[in-house]
Amino acid sequence: MIFIAVSIILAAAALGASLGMSNLGSKLLESTARQPELAPSLQTKFFIIAGLVEAIPIIGVGIALVLVFTMA
Amino acid sequence: MAAGQYENAGEYIAHHLVNLTYGRLPAGADLCYGGVNETTQWTLAGCASEAASMGFMAFHVDSLMWALGLGLLVMWLFRSAAKKAHAGVPGKFQCAIEMVVEFVADTTKEVFHGKTGAIAPIALTIFVWVFMMNLMKLVPVDLIPFPLELMGVNYQKIAATTDPNVTLGMAAFVLMLVIGFSIKVKGVGFIKELCLTPFHTWYLAPVNLVLEIVGLLSKPISLGLRLFGNMFAGEVIFLLIAALFGAGFIFLPLAAGLQVAWAIFHILVIVLQAFIFMVLTIVYLSMAHEEH
Numbered sequence: 239m240i241f242i243a244v245s246i247i248l249a250a251a252a253l254g255a256s257l258g259m260s261n262l263g264s265k266l267l268e269s270t271a272r273q274p275e276l277a278p279s280l281q282t283k284f285f286i287i288a289g290l291v292e293a294i295p296i297i298g299v300g301i302a303l304v305l306v307f308t309m310a
Numbered sequence: 311m312a313a314g315q316y317e318n319a320g321e322y323i324a325h326h327l328v329n330l331t332y333g334r335l336p337a338g339a340d341l342c343y344g345g346v347n348e349t350t351q352w353t354l355a356g357c358a359s360e361a362a363s364m365g366f367m368a369f370h371v372d373s374l375m376w377a378l379g380l381g382l383l384v385m386w387l388f389r390s391a392a393k394k395a396h397a398g399v400p401g402k403f404q405c406a407i408e409m410v411v412e413f414v415a416d417t418t419k420e421v422f423h424g425k426t427g428a429i430a431p432i433a434l435t436i437f438v439w440v441f442m443m444n445l446m447k448l449v450p451v452d453l454i455p456f457p458l459e460l461m462g463v464n465y466q467k468i469a470a471t472t473d474p475n476v477t478l479g480m481a482a483f484v485l486m487l488v489i490g491f492s493i494k495v496k497g498v499g500f501i502k503e504l505c506l507t508p509f510h511t512w513y514l515a516p517v518n519l520v521l522e523i524v525g526l527l528s529k530p531i532s533l534g535l536r537l538f539g540n541m542f543a544g545e546v547i548f549l550l551i552a553a554l555f556g557a558g559f560i561f562l563p564l565a566a567g568l569q570v571a572w573a574i575f576h577i578l579v580i581v582l583q584a585f586i587f588m589v590l591t592i593v594y595l596s597m598a599h600e601e602h
Contacts, residue, residue, distance in 0.1 A: 279420070286589055289582040293536050296579070300543020303550060307320040 244302040251298030319553040331361040333368025377470040380442040441584035443470040471541040481534030491598040
């Protein structure tokens with residue numbers, strides 16, 4: 239049961255985060271192409287949001303590893 | 311690596327995720343090596359089950375020590391840089407400190423609307439402190455705990471931000487700042503704002519109050535849990551790679567390579583999470599200053 243739970247956690251976290259990151263990256267490229275003079279400030283904001291998005295799969299991986307190695 | 315004395319990788323990881331706990335062991339609690347505790351006493355926990363039965367009345371000695379020590383170290387570094395600062399060509403050390411201070415000041419100006427005042431120093435303190443506590447994760451996982459274990463200290467977690475008490479404590483401080491600044495800027499208007507948004511009528515004040523308090527509390531909780539989750543997950547992965555060293559000589563190059571690769575990737579995460587914690591603190595304080 240724990241392995242099924244872990245696979246669902248990892249799959250959902252990876253799916254959501256990769257969709258979010260691709261959306262974010264495409265919007266960054268689009269807006270940088272439209273207004274290149276805003277690139278530095280957009281990049282700072284991009285990194286903040288990338289950190290927020292990235293947090294979820296990493297937390298998911300951590301929880302999954304704890305489940306596999308200390309509970310199973 | 312001390313993996314030889316553990317039965318399996320799970321036990322190794324579980325052992326490395328326990329804090330050195332000093333607390334009140336109640337009478338009737340099971341002791342680690344058989345028997346029952348007879349009188350209530352303040353003591354160091356010898357194993358995870360003793361730490362668990364201490365419950366709320368416990369201090370995580372290692373987290374406290376490392377957090378305070380690193381905080382004092384950073385304060386001393388910045389103070390010595392400030393005392394030696396001069397208008398001539400700056401040395402490397404002064405340059406590095408100036409870069410950090412300028413970076414935080416620029417970010418604060420960009421994010422915070424209005425006169426910054428005490429916000430930039432708060433942001434600088436939070437950024438540098440969280441960064442230093444995160445940086446302890448790059449120390450190999452057994453470098454400090456293993457010699458201490460030989461000397462009789464059973465548990466040691468050197469990365470303080472992998473302890474939820476530390477991150478949630480810092481988040482609680484941010485919550486206090488938000489409430490304090492709200493009252494300072496708006497006075498009674500703060501209470502009014504809590505009662506009258508989103509529904510602008512006094513009849514629905516209780517509903518508004520519940521909604522606004524949930525909103526107020528959820529911000530620092532997510533702030534603390536995000537930092538904790540990232541750092542804890544990274545630590546578990548470090549431990550997992552370290553447990554691979556115990557699997558035999560064939561896995562040695564693989565484990566070493568993975569350790570280096572994950573450490574290099576983690577440099578990004580460490581700085582990014584400290585930066586996010588700082589930026590979100592500034593954003594919340596900025597929201598506290600805004601009148602509706």
